[in-house]
Amino acid sequence: MKTPDTLADHAAARPDTRRRRPPRRDKLAPYLFVAPFLILFLVFGAYPLIKSVILAFYITSGPRDQVFVGLENFRFLLTDPDFWKAVRNTVVYTVWSLALQIPLGLGLAVLLNSRWVKGREFFRLAFFSPNLVGQVFVGVLFSVLFVPQYGLVNRFLHATVGAPLDTRWLSEPSLIMPALILTSLWMYAGMHMVYFLAGLQTVERELYEAAQLDGANSWGQFWHVTLPGIRHVLIFVVIISTIGSFQLFELPWVMLGRSPGPDAAGLTIVMYLYINGYVSGDLGYASAVGWTLALGLLAVSLLQLRLSGALRG
Amino acid sequence: MARFPYGASAAVMAGLAVASGAYLAARRAHKPRYDLRLWTFAKPHADAYLKMLPDFLRKHPGKSVDIQIVAGEAVTSRLQAAFWSNLDVPDLAEVEISWAGSFFRGRLESIGFRDLTERIHQTGLWERIVQARFAPYTTRGRIFGIPHDVHPVMLAYRRDLVEKLGIDVERLRTWDEFVEVGRRVTVPGKRFMMELPPEGLSALEVMLFQRGGGYFDAQGNCTLDNEIAIETMRYYAPLVAGKHRIGNDLGGGQIFTRALEDGYYLFMVAPDWRTKSIEQDVPKVAGRMALMPLPAFHPGGRRTSTWGGTMIGITKRCADPDLAWELIMHLYLNKEALAEQFRGTNILPPARDLWDHPAYDEPRPFWSNQPLGRLYANLAPETPPQYTSPYIGLAKAKLSEALIACVRYYDRYGARGFDGFVRQQMARAAAEVRRQMRRNPYLHENA
Numbered sequence: 001m002k003t004p005d006t007l008a009d010h011a012a013a014r015p016d017t018r019r020r021r022p023p024r025r026d027k028l029a030p031y032l033f034v035a036p037f038l039i040l041f042l043v044f045g046a047y048p049l050i051k052s053v054i055l056a057f058y059i060t061s062g063p064r065d066q067v068f069v070g071l072e073n074f075r076f077l078l079t080d081p082d083f084w085k086a087v088r089n090t091v092v093y094t095v096w097s098l099a100l101q102i103p104l105g106l107g108l109a110v111l112l113n114s115r116w117v118k119g120r121e122f123f124r125l126a127f128f129s130p131n132l133v134g135q136v137f138v139g140v141l142f143s144v145l146f147v148p149q150y151g152l153v154n155r156f157l158h159a160t161v162g163a164p165l166d167t168r169w170l171s172e173p174s175l176i177m178p179a180l181i182l183t184s185l186w187m188y189a190g191m192h193m194v195y196f197l198a199g200l201q202t203v204e205r206e207l208y209e210a211a212q213l214d215g216a217n218s219w220g221q222f223w224h225v226t227l228p229g230i231r232h233v234l235i236f237v238v239i240i241s242t243i244g245s246f247q248l249f250e251l252p253w254v255m256l257g258r259s260p261g262p263d264a265a266g267l268t269i270v271m272y273l274y275i276n277g278y279v280s281g282d283l284g285y286a287s288a289v290g291w292t293l294a295l296g297l298l299a300v301s302l303l304q305l306r307l308s309g310a311l312r313g
Numbered sequence: 314m315a316r317f318p319y320g321a322s323a324a325v326m327a328g329l330a331v332a333s334g335a336y337l338a339a340r341r342a343h344k345p346r347y348d349l350r351l352w353t354f355a356k357p358h359a360d361a362y363l364k365m366l367p368d369f370l371r372k373h374p375g376k377s378v379d380i381q382i383v384a385g386e387a388v389t390s391r392l393q394a395a396f397w398s399n400l401d402v403p404d405l406a407e408v409e410i411s412w413a414g415s416f417f418r419g420r421l422e423s424i425g426f427r428d429l430t431e432r433i434h435q436t437g438l439w440e441r442i443v444q445a446r447f448a449p450y451t452t453r454g455r456i457f458g459i460p461h462d463v464h465p466v467m468l469a470y471r472r473d474l475v476e477k478l479g480i481d482v483e484r485l486r487t488w489d490e491f492v493e494v495g496r497r498v499t500v501p502g503k504r505f506m507m508e509l510p511p512e513g514l515s516a517l518e519v520m521l522f523q524r525g526g527g528y529f530d531a532q533g534n535c536t537l538d539n540e541i542a543i544e545t546m547r548y549y550a551p552l553v554a555g556k557h558r559i560g561n562d563l564g565g566g567q568i569f570t571r572a573l574e575d576g577y578y579l580f581m582v583a584p585d586w587r588t589k590s591i592e593q594d595v596p597k598v599a600g601r602m603a604l605m606p607l608p609a610f611h612p613g614g615r616r617t618s619t620w621g622g623t624m625i626g627i628t629k630r631c632a633d634p635d636l637a638w639e640l641i642m643h644l645y646l647n648k649e650a651l652a653e654q655f656r657g658t659n660i661l662p663p664a665r666d667l668w669d670h671p672a673y674d675e676p677r678p679f680w681s682n683q684p685l686g687r688l689y690a691n692l693a694p695e696t697p698p699q700y701t702s703p704y705i706g707l708a709k710a711k712l713s714e715a716l717i718a719c720v721r722y723y724d725r726y727g728a729r730g731f732d733g734f735v736r737q738q739m740a741r742a743a744a745e746v747r748r749q750m751r752r753n754p755y756l757h758e759n760a
Contacts, residue, residue: 029319036330061750062397062417067754076752081745082710093685148563150571166502166563171512173717258386262512263717264710278390281418 021231035091056291058284064282073288083289085264086272089177093268094245096181097188102237104185110226112193113200124197135187139254141265142183146170146255170255173265180252180266187251194238199233200226205307235308239301246297269293319404319734347379349587349637351405352392354385357589358407358461361640361654362644368710369643376636385409392416396628397424404631405640410449410622411705417452418703420755426457426626433459433571441646441664443588445698450624452533453702453756458624460663462586469583472603475577482605488520491580491608492552498579507570508561508581511553511720514713515620516560519582521545522697523618524706528561528708528746529700533756537712538736539740539745546719547735548610554723570594582607584620585689587668589659592679602683604688617692619699641703661689668693704750711742 056073058066075258077083108127112213130138146169157163169179208226216224227234252266253259253274260267260275273293279287305311353359359382366378381403383391389412394491395402400497402425408416417424432454433439433447433532439727447652470661473637478498495506509516522526526541536542553560563572572578573595583591584606606616625645627637645651651662652672661668673686702708715738722734 033323059754061423061753061755062393064397065423072752075523147568149577150563150568164502168512168563171510171562171564186590213492215482224369226732245429260710275706278393279415281393 005034007216017296033132035170052290055284055287059282060284061281061285068201069284073285074292076285077288077292082260082264082267083269083272086267087270089264089266090246090248090268092177092243093180093184093248096177097184097245098238098241100185101192101241102234104189105237106196106204106234108189108193109196110222113197115253124193125191130187131191135250136254138183138187139251142186143255143257144169146179152238171262173261173263176252176256176261180255182246183251183255184245188241192241195233195237196230201216201232203229231308232310235305237302238308242304245298246270246293315667318697318737327623333384333533333588338737347377348633349376349631349640350379350381350403351407351625351640352383352388352403353407354388354409356385356409357658358623361550361650361657363701364642364646365650368647368650369640372635372643373639378450378640380410389415390597392425398549399630402628402630404633404637405625405627407623407625408458410624410699410701411709413450413458413624414452414701414703414705417457417701418753418755420639421453421455422464423755424452424457425628425630427626427629427631428455428457429459430454430456432534434637436642438664441666442684443663443665443693443696445619445696446663447624448531448698449622449701450626452703457696458626459645461623461625462621462646462660463663463689463693463696464584464619465622465661466523466582466584466620466690467606467688467692468608469588469604470580471576471578471598471601473601475579475603478579480531480579482603483607485608487612488548488608488610491722495552496557499559500562501558504576505561506559506654507552508562508569508578508580509549509553510562511560511566512713512717513562514709514716516582517545517549517716519607519618519620520549520610523607525615525697527697528705528712529701531698531700533702535704535708535743535750537708537715537746538739543736543739546715546739547732550716550719550723550731551728554720555727559758563619564734566594585659586621587686588685589657592659600678600681601678602714604683604685606692614668615695615697617695617697619696622699655686659685661686701748703753703756704746707749708742708746711745715739715742 036063055066057068057070059069059073060066071135111117112124112127114120117123146154148166148168151169153169154165154167155161157167158165167175169175194284203226207229211221211225247270248268249270252261252268253271256266260271269289270293273286273289276289334456335501351362355360359380362380363651370376380708388406389408392403392408393408393416407632408427415428421428438459439447442460446460446463450456450460470482480498491506498504499506504724507516521542524541524545526539526545526738527536530536552558561578563569563577573581573591588604594600607618609616625641627634627641631637637715645662646664646667648667648670651667652670654673655661655672661673668686668690674684675686676682715735716740719731719735723731
């Protein structure tokens with residue numbers, strides 16, 4: 001093959017982009033390849049999103065009966081005590097879930113990352129396995145465990161601390177939220193553990209050796225090496241846990257017998273949306289709830305990112 | 314293949330897409346065609362209908378009927394979705410009483426069921442059926458469903474334990490007499506006079522209906538703050554709160570079974586359908602159970618109430634509403650078949666002229682040889698109406714909140730200031746329901 005020797009040869013070898021346009025089929029090709037995704041996204045993603053924005057300004061009874069009400073749905077939402085009860089319940093659940101699940105998940109991860117623990121793989125699987133069965137199964141299981149008089153939870157508490165056998169975990173309003181938080185702790189601590197385990201394995205061993213040389217004890221190593229080393233995982237877990245907690249629905253819905261429970265003590269924002277949209281049939285109001293939740297979640301996530309310094313990279 | 318413009322992979326992908334698309338387009342889904350399709354959520358109903366179907370088909374040669382069981386909650390959500398999308402709508406559907414109102418939210422012409430008012434009056438069904446039972450399936454004066462049942466309520470009790478405690482049920486004619494005995498025999502944590510939920514509504518509703526009250530009146534107005542509702546709450550809360558409570562509730566299913574076996578409750582509310590559940594779930598107490606009418610709120614007052622129910626409706630999508638109507642008449646008013654169904658379900662049919670069948674007089678060994686059918690049939694004409702609304706779910710939620718608030722108050726402060734507190738809570742509950750109802754632009758249109 002002949003190689004160009006002079007500038008003139010180089011110029012001659014370079015393709016003339018000014019005059020030669022790519023053929024029409026080359027232009028169309030990328031669009032054809034993304035078309036299947038695009039069509040599906042437009043039909044099942046973009047259209048429902050746009051439609052739900054429009055619906056949020058209507059009172060509806062099913063898709064055919066609609067009356068335009070402007071911002072009335074949002075005004076009603078903000079003055080509805082049930083909505084605020086749902087917000088309060090969801091926030092309480094989220095705060096307690098984060099406060100318990102993340103330290104427990106992290107603790108389990110640190111423990112099961114240690115070389116001296118025998119059968120680590122088994123315990124990792126055991127702690128993660130509640131995630132494999134899903135919220136509905138867990139809901140059914142725990143609704144049996146929490147039964148008064150004959151349930152395992154009450155039997156255990158009665159035998160250990162003398163608690164009354166007829167404690168009604170799922171029908172006494174003040175006990176419903178603790179029951180939900182305990183259930184989700186069992187379910188999600190193992191999942192967080194897996195994320196943290198992945199993070200822990202990226203922390204370099206040399207950093208621990210250096211810290212040991214500097215005289216750091218176990219706590220010091222954890223505080224100054226481990227935590228900064230898994231900071232990005234921690235932020236990720238906090239954000240997905242927050243989003244997941246705000247979307248809580250199936251667990252209380254199943255555990256409380258397809259209802260928000262007595263005194264609406266298990267009413268969450270998504271349950272409130274479901275009841276209004278699919279039980280009462282007001283899809284417009286449900287859309288308003290959905291968009292309010294989406295905006296609220298966006299604000300909370302941005303706040304978390306800002307507070308954690310993740311936005312600064 | 315080398316001549317395909319974007320290479321072999323793209324050619325294979327395009328080929329697969331075209332082939333699979335062509336297959337799907339050419340393939341016709343094999344769906345058997347029936348003249349009528351009926352959805353029900355209750356297996357005992359479906360079993361009974363399947364037995365009655367051959368006779369119907371003999372009378373209608375060339376016709377076919379498909380009976381499908383759809384899970385309780387799914388029948389409502391699927392049916393609602395089917396009405397909205399106008400796809401996969403059955404010709405007839407049975408709907409549970411507490412969900413019926415959710416179909417009546419929009420304009421009358423948008424309701425997915427056919428208006429049966431004229432047919433009901435023209436065929437004399439209005440006179441044959443206990444009229445109170447049409448109330449839950451009526452909106453704005455129009456009837457959209459035929460009741461499947463009456464569901465009068467009695468008290469079931471552990472006859473052996475009650476006799477051992479020296480209680481004479483003949484003397485429990487009023488609730489005051491019942492409560493007085495209950496305070497004597499209740500041992501908190503071990504034995505309660507009656508299954509009465511401190512947070513749930515089942516027994517409170519029974520008392521509310523018994524007194525002639527309810528969530529709504531015949532015009533669909535919320536009545537949670539009328540004197541009957543206030544008085545009922547004032548009476549009920551002290552039964553499940555405070556030192557002198559006589560009732561408690563542990564839950565349903567296996568827990569109820571254990572509690573009844575252990576004698577944790579002596580009495581419990583028992584509509585006809587629940588007697589069958591008790592027979593099936595608690596066989597150990599066979600022959601040791603009995604039934605009595607509810608105590609009245611005042612001497613000579615109503616001795617029954619109602620709990621639960623089912624309607625059947627013909628959908629607007631049904632192509633042959635006359636055939637659908639004939640099917641309903643066959644399934645809901647066939648004397649012999651319903652008597653046989655009663656033996657299997659204990660459910661009293663809604664038409665009065667069916668109750669003279671000997672099946673309703675048969676003694677039942679499980680119930681200490683009482684003639685279960687006759688006991689319920691004697692009370693059925695007194696069954697109170699329970700009016701409905703699309704906002705029945707909300708009204709129940711608000712009554713539940715009021716109940717819990719009242720129970721807590723009574724637990725903490727007893728009778729001091731209780732009357733005023735009850736009135737305030739019930740007013741708050743009613744105001745919240747009305748606030749939501751005002752948003753519905755269709756609810757007050759005239760029929």
